[in-house]
Amino acid sequence: xxxxxxxxxxxxxxxxxxxxxxxxxxxxxxxxxxxxxxxxxxxxxxxxxxxxxxxxxxxxxxxxxxxxxxxxxxxxxxxxxxxxxxxxxxxxxxxxxxxxxxxxxxxxxxxxxxx
Amino acid sequence: xxxxxxxxxxxxxxxxxxxxxxxxxxxxxxxxxxxxxxxxxxxxxxxxxxxxxxxxxxxxxxxxxxxxxxxxxxxxxxxxxxxxxxxxxxxxxxxxxxxxxxxxxxxxxxxxxx
Numbered sequence: 392x393x394x395x396x397x398x399x400x401x402x403x404x405x406x407x408x409x410x411x412x413x414x415x416x417x418x419x420x421x422x423x424x425x426x427x428x429x430x431x432x433x434x435x436x437x438x439x440x441x442x443x444x445x446x447x448x449x450x451x452x453x454x455x456x457x458x459x460x461x462x463x464x465x466x467x468x469x470x471x472x473x474x475x476x477x478x479x480x481x482x483x484x485x486x487x488x489x490x491x492x493x494x495x496x497x498x499x500x501x502x503x504x505x506x
Numbered sequence: 507x508x509x510x511x512x513x514x515x516x517x518x519x520x521x522x523x524x525x526x527x528x529x530x531x532x533x534x535x536x537x538x539x540x541x542x543x544x545x546x547x548x549x550x551x552x553x554x555x556x557x558x559x560x561x562x563x564x565x566x567x568x569x570x571x572x573x574x575x576x577x578x579x580x581x582x583x584x585x586x587x588x589x590x591x592x593x594x595x596x597x598x599x600x601x602x603x604x605x606x607x608x609x610x611x612x613x614x615x616x617x618x619x620x
Contacts, residue, residue, distance in 0.1 A: 394549075395549065397549075426608070432612075433610045433611065433612050433613075434550075434596065434598075434608075434610040435610075436607040436608060436609075439607065447605050447607060449607070482549065482550065484550075491538045491557075491600045491601075491602075491606040492538055492555065492557040494540070494552040494555060495550075495552070495608070496549075496552070497542070497549035497550035497551070498549045499547060499548050499549040500549060
């Protein structure tokens with residue numbers, strides 16, 4: 392079965408530094424998502440992306456966050472100036488359609504640790 | 507506020523016995539219900555979904571789930587557990603009020619003992 396791949400699997404950074412989390416969605420998918428899970432908490436929606444623009448974002452996704460699809464295959468999440476509370480597992484997902492009954496395909500996540 | 511509850515942090519089942527992982531939801535509007543599974547060092551994998559129609563839906567790896575509208579539940583079941591079913595299971599829901607973004611339960615760790 393096709394997979395969503397995420398790199399790196401672990402990222403350690405200093406507070407205030409910029410990080411870029413990378414994702415390669417499934418090749419024929421058109422809808423892309425980022426979710427995160429802080430340790431011990433529920434998975435939370437961050438942002439959805441379609442047709443080269445953000446279609447939906449949560450309150451978490453503030454000005455420190457941005458997403459980009461720079462080359463037609465990668466889908467990146469950038470955190471401009473990381474905070475301690477950004478430490479979490481970040482999951483990328485993609486789907487072929489945008490309807491509510493679509494299943495999402497998830498990557499294995501990037502564990503971000505902000506020191 | 508919309509929410510999904512998985513009341514059990516962990517469920518322990520002997521291999522060969524039936525298993526149930528519970529999920530209840532509190533949303534407005536018609537729910538689209540999903541179960542995902544996470545194996546160690548792997549991403550979240552889709553198991554099954556309920557959109558409309560038959561209340562009993564069948565999914566991957568022999569799992570099934572029953573939608574109960576009156577009890578607002580969507581419990582995951584399997585008639586005979588395998589050790590390889592041991593994983594973290596997440597229930598999630600999409601509704602119009604969440605702009606159809608997934609709202610997640612906290613997850614239930616399923617441990618199947620040989």
